[in-house]
Amino acid sequence: xxxxxxxxxALNDNKAGMEGLDKDKINKIILEASKGSRYYESELKKEQxxxxxxxxxxxxxxxxxxxxxxxxxxxxxxxAADLERGxxxxxxxxxxxxxxxxxxxxxxxxxxxxxxxxxxxxxxxxSTSNYHARKFGVRAAMPSFIARKLCPxxxxxxxxxxxxxxxxxxxxxxxxxYDPFFMPVSLDEAYLDFTxxxxxxxxxxxxxxxxxxxxxxxxxxxxxxxxxSQGDGGSADLSLxxxxxxxxxxxxxxxxxxxxxxxxGAEEAVREMRFRIxxxxxxxxxxxxxxxxxxxxxxxxxxxxxxxYCIPADRQAVMDFIQDLPIRKVSGIGKVTEKMLRAxxxxxCSGLLQQGAxxxxxxxxxxxxxxxxxxxxxxSTHIERDSERKSMSTERTFAEMSSAEQQFDLCRELxxxxxxxxxxxxxxxxxxTVKLKSVNFEVKTRASTVSSAVSSEEEIYAxxxxxxxxxxxxxxxxxxxxxxxxxxxxxxxxxxxxxxLQKSIVxxxxxxxxxxxxxxxxxxxxxxxxxxxxxxxxxxxxxxxxPSKPGRSAREGQSFFQRAExxxxxxxxxxxxxxxxEQGEERGGVxxxxxxxxxAGLTCPICFQQQESADLRSFNHHIDQCLSAGPAQxxxxxADWGAGVGGGRSGLQGERMRPKAAAAVRDSDARAxxxxxxxxxxxxxxxxSSSLRPAESGRPGTLSHRPLCSGASxxxxxxxxxxxxxxxxxxxxxxxxxxxxxxxxxNQDVLQELGxxxxxxxxxxxxxxxxxxxxxxxxxxxxxxxxxxxxxxxxLPSPKKAKGLNPRNTIDRFFR
DNA sequence: GCGGATCAC
DNA sequence: TATGGTGATCCGC
Numbered sequence: 001x002x003x004x005x006x007x008x009x010a011l012n013d014n015k016a017g018m019e020g021l022d023k024d025k026i027n028k029i030i031l032e033a034s035k036g037s038r039y040y041e042s043e044l045k046k047e048q049x050x051x052x053x054x055x056x057x058x059x060x061x062x063x064x065x066x067x068x069x070x071x072x073x074x075x076x077x078x079x080a081a082d083l084e085r086g087x088x089x090x091x092x093x094x095x096x097x098x099x100x101x102x103x104x105x106x107x108x109x110x111x112x113x114x115x116x117x118x119x120x121x122x123x124x125x126x127s128t129s130n131y132h133a134r135k136f137g138v139r140a141a142m143p144s145f146i147a148r149k150l151c152p153x154x155x156x157x158x159x160x161x162x163x164x165x166x167x168x169x170x171x172x173x174x175x176x177x178y179d180p181f182f183m184p185v186s187l188d189e190a191y192l193d194f195t196x197x198x199x200x201x202x203x204x205x206x207x208x209x210x211x212x213x214x215x216x217x218x219x220x221x222x223x224x225x226x227x228x229s230q231g232d233g234g235s236a237d238l239s240l241x242x243x244x245x246x247x248x249x250x251x252x253x254x255x256x257x258x259x260x261x262x263x264x265g266a267e268e269a270v271r272e273m274r275f276r277i278x279x280x281x282x283x284x285x286x287x288x289x290x291x292x293x294x295x296x297x298x299x300x301x302x303x304x305x306x307x308x309y310c311i312p313a314d315r316q317a318v319m320d321f322i323q324d325l326p327i328r329k330v331s332g333i334g335k336v337t338e339k340m341l342r343a344x345x346x347x348x349c350s351g352l353l354q355q356g357a358x359x360x361x362x363x364x365x366x367x368x369x370x371x372x373x374x375x376x377x378x379x380s381t382h383i384e385r386d387s388e389r390k391s392m393s394t395e396r397t398f399a400e401m402s403s404a405e406q407q408f409d410l411c412r413e414l415x416x417x418x419x420x421x422x423x424x425x426x427x428x429x430x431x432x433t434v435k436l437k438s439v440n441f442e443v444k445t446r447a448s449t450v451s452s453a454v455s456s457e458e459e460i461y462a463x464x465x466x467x468x469x470x471x472x473x474x475x476x477x478x479x480x481x482x483x484x485x486x487x488x489x490x491x492x493x494x495x496x497x498x499x500x501l502q503k504s505i506v507x508x509x510x511x512x513x514x515x516x517x518x519x520x521x522x523x524x525x526x527x528x529x530x531x532x533x534x535x536x537x538x539x540x541x542x543x544x545x546x547p548s549k550p551g552r553s554a555r556e557g558q559s560f561f562q563r564a565e566x567x568x569x570x571x572x573x574x575x576x577x578x579x580x581x582e583q584g585e586e587r588g589g590v591x592x593x594x595x596x597x598x599x600a601g602l603t604c605p606i607c608f609q610q611q612e613s614a615d616l617r618s619f620n621h622h623i624d625q626c627l628s629a630g631p632a633q634x635x636x637x638x639a640d641w642g643a644g645v646g647g648g649r650s651g652l653q654g655e656r657m658r659p660k661a662a663a664a665v666r667d668s669d670a671r672a673x674x675x676x677x678x679x680x681x682x683x684x685x686x687x688x689s690s691s692l693r694p695a696e697s698g699r700p701g702t703l704s705h706r707p708l709c710s711g712a713s714x715x716x717x718x719x720x721x722x723x724x725x726x727x728x729x730x731x732x733x734x735x736x737x738x739x740x741x742x743x744x745x746x747n748q749d750v751l752q753e754l755g756x757x758x759x760x761x762x763x764x765x766x767x768x769x770x771x772x773x774x775x776x777x778x779x780x781x782x783x784x785x786x787x788x789x790x791x792x793x794x795x796l797p798s799p800k801k802a803k804g805l806n807p808r809n810t811i812d813r814f815f816r
Numbered sequence: 817g818c819g820g821a822t823c824a825c
Numbered sequence: 826t827a828t829g830g831t832g833a834t835c836c837g838c
Contacts, residue, residue: 039828049821125829127825140825143828186825334823366835395830431817441828447818486830491817818838825831 008047008335009034011137014328026137026150033146042441050336054343057362061344064361072357080356080372088291088381089313092194092266094178095288095296096273098171099305101188103130105167106157108282118155119147124397127159131305164188167281174277178269183383191293193383194266201264209264211272213257214279267310274308291318294379297331318377322349330374349375388494392427393435394418395486400439402479404472411468414487415461422489428453431491432463436471437484446471453493460489 010027034040098104102120107113107130117133119126126147129138136151147154168187175182179192201209262272270287277285288299289310295318302309311321326348328338341347344362346355353375360368373379394417401407411434422428432454433447446467454460464487472480 034828037827043828046821122829124827127829141829145827189825332823336822364836389832390834391832393831397829433818443820445819449817484829488832820836820838822835823833 007339009040009043012139012335021135021137023137029149030137030146033149038440050339054340057340058343061358061362064358068361069357072360076356076360076368076372079369080353080376083373083376083378087315087376087378089315089318090195091291091381092198092313093290093293093296093381093383094192094194094266094270094273095290095293095300096175096190096192096277096285097287097300097304098188098277099284099286100128100130101167101283102128102159102164103133103157104283105163106160109163110157113155113157116155117151117153118157119144120157120159122158123156126156129154167283170281171277171283171285174273174280177276178273179383181383181385183385191296191383194269194289198264198266198269201269204264206261209262209268209272210259211262211276211279212259267308270308270310274306292377292379292381293383294330294374295321295377296379298325298329301329322375322377325349327352327374332370333374349377351375389425389427389492391429391488391490391492392418392421392425393433393486393488394421395435395484397437397484399483401482401485404479407468407472407480407482407485408465410485411464411487412457412461414485415464416457418487418489419455419457419460422455427489427492428455429489429492430454431489432460432467433488433490434464434467434471435484435486435488436468436480436482439481439483441483443484444471449491453491454489460487 009031011021011023011030013021013023034043103118106118106120113130115132117130117136117138119129119133119138121127121144123144126138126140126142126144128140129142129147133139133147133151133154136154138147138151138154144156147156164187171188172182172184172190175190175192178194178197182190182192184190260275262268262275266289270289274285274287277283284306286300286304286306287308288296288302289308290296290299291311291313295311299309299311311317327333327341327346330349333341341352344355344358346352346359352359352371356368356372356375359371362368363371394414396410396414398410401410430451430453431447431449433445436444436446438444448463448467450463454463
């Protein structure tokens with residue numbers, strides 16, 4: 001594990017404007033300010049979890065044979081070839097990102113700030129900083145007290161969202177002239193498809209590409225500009241000083257401004273757009289131009305601030321650009337993914353390609369497809385307008401709150417706020433989720449789905465209150481010590497649902513009321529049009545689908561272990577093919593069945609009793625019983641969440657404390673051993689990394705009634721040595737070692753079975769469907785897709801088949 | 817459907 | 826002394 005103060009807690013210098021800093025010094029200050037805090041401890045814990053996930057992954061990596069790698073390589077190459085065939089270079093996608101947006105707006109309106117390091121935010125947390133402040137290491141999402149340590153002269157300006165929204169509206173008006181269907185990402189960011197504009201623009205006369213500066217301000221592109229006819233003088237010259245060492249802006253010529261003529265090409269058109277944005281708002285924007293969204297997003301960061309970068313529509317140009325691009329620059333690859341990939345020696349996009357085979361064996365199908373697409377420089381070429389909102393929430397952080405009464409009050413208040421917001425958009429949802437964060441930064445969510453959709457304060461609170469009460473009761477006699485509470489409503493009725501509901505209500509009322517009675521209020525408004533007003537724009541923003549993710553689609557391919565499982569089912573059950581379309585419980589039955597054959601006569605690792613039934617469900621149940629009878633049940637309860645709220649789960653863990661869920665959990669535990677994590681698949685009925693997680697947390701009370709699962713009690717004296725139920729050798733009493741052994745044992749099992757058989761079978765499945773899903777040119781192969789959207793990836797077995805093969809058995813999840 | 821995690825802004 | 830809020834998605838239950 002990395003030493004504290006390694007890269008985990010350190011300054012994130014991924015953003016623009018952070019180059020050439022005294023990072024060591026900055027990180028030291030950050031570390032000093034953080035050390036010992038609850039937040040810091042929590043971050044350390046999180047880091048350790050990730051480290052364990054990585055260790056697990058590396059262990060699995062060691063089990064992979066050369067032959068498997070070669071097979072995987074074939075598959076990856078095939079997939080890459082298919083993706084290559086679907087590559088689209090025919091569109092011009094632009095990503096625009098306003099520079100230090102909130103800070104720039106404040107500086108524009110308060111010139112006295114322009115020379116000073118400043119940030120926009122609250123007393124607690126910063127939203128953004130200007131480039132002056134960034135030199136000190138002050139950046140977005142940094143707590144103010146640390147920012148002040150880094151930069152004692154920092155000026156912190158409170159948010160003024162009205163102003164930002166107004167500026168955003170102006171910017172968007174410019175956007176819409178280049179792409180009326182542009183996709184806003186946030187107030188300061190958007191994707192545009194310039195393809196149509198450029199087509200039309202070819203025929204435009206010069207006059208139409210000529211723009212007269214409205215002030216004497218020089219443009220960032222260094223063109224001389226003339227005094228415009230309508231100069232307003234108000235914000236003149238400000239953009240020049242937004243960035244002290246603006247790399248692009250020339251010394252501001254104060255001479256007369258001349259009209260500026262822009263060319264017809266993509267770069268000129270984007271330059272023109274940025275010019276107009278700056279003329280209009282005195283704010284600068286950076287832009288990226290590329291054949292797809294993924295690349296455009298990376299490009300817009302390249303020459304920030306006030307610059308642009310273009311990747312021409314040329315395959316080699318794309319590949320050259322991608323070659324040494326650090327993976328972290330790609331939207332969607334965050335801190336954790338970066339660290340996991342780094343552990344495999346992958347830091348650049350070309351590394352993703354080189355290690356494609358390995359990644360396909362270690363990560364879920366979705367993940368490695370994503371990686372492969374990134375490595376080929378592919379991304380969505382189709383800009384999707386925002387989809388429907390899926391949830392709405394409100395949450396609040398506060399000083400420690402331990403009184404149940406206060407907590408209920410707050411909960412009600414949150415419900416009230418949320419109800420108001422929901423009603424503004426005329427939304428009703430069936431699922432209410434309560435989010436709690438302890439003073440130790442441990443986050444929990446508890447959800448409940450009700451039969452009829454809710455939207456009023458009372459309706460939401462009725463559900464939320466119960467959820468909260470369960471948690472409070474579970475913690476009793478200790479209080480919940482909270483630092484945050486949130487309420488979310490999701491599971492909205494679709495607009496169709498609402499319309500038909502409305503219709504049926506109306507017709508019901510019409511049939512039962514005399515004509516002429518008071519009509520119902522309209523509960524199904526038309527979709528609001530973007531750009532029609534502040535609130536609407538805000539909505540449009542948050543509705544935006546994430547653009548940068550790759551082609552998610554049906555769970556078509558299978559990971560290494562999925563294929564292993566498929567083979568096992570085929571070989572042992574002999575009827576896997578017919579059952580593949582079935583789900584849930586049925587699949588459990590199949591796997592359970594196959595396990596019975598392979599593992600007859602299981603020995604309980606706790607009591608050493610050979611169990612008569614080889615049925616995993618019974619076996620699991622027995623282990624639960626065995627563990628429940630353990631002597632350490634009387635350990636103390638925890639401080640923050642109270643007793644027995646288990647974070648992780650495993651077949652050996654047994655019941656939860658939440659009575660409501662206990663039965664269901666037991667049932668699914670039984671299934672987990674037989675189906676969800678079939679024999680030979682990592683995690684099969686073993687103490688997986690996830691099942692050890694509660695112990696890692698080190699919270700004294702967590703699972704204290706389950707000493708077996710507590711890291712601190714891995715060697716508790718009462719426990720007898722453990723015997724591996726697979727190889728029947730005695731494994732000592734250390735649960736972690738036992739766990740590793742069991743995984744190895746089970747995996748070895750699979751790996752040995754994984755001869756040419758399963759893979760070649762899989763390959764033939766793949767081949768047989770080839771072409772069916774081949775992406776058409778210029779459609780959004782690598783774009784994010786929801787479950788019911790069409791599959792964007794070629795060469796995929798049918799969804800039905802994939803489903804039958806239990807796509808859940810993917811490895812990367814077991815690294816958690 | 818639930819809960820934990822990850823990610824973006 | 827002290828580290829946000831909102832929304833989405835994935836994955837394994």
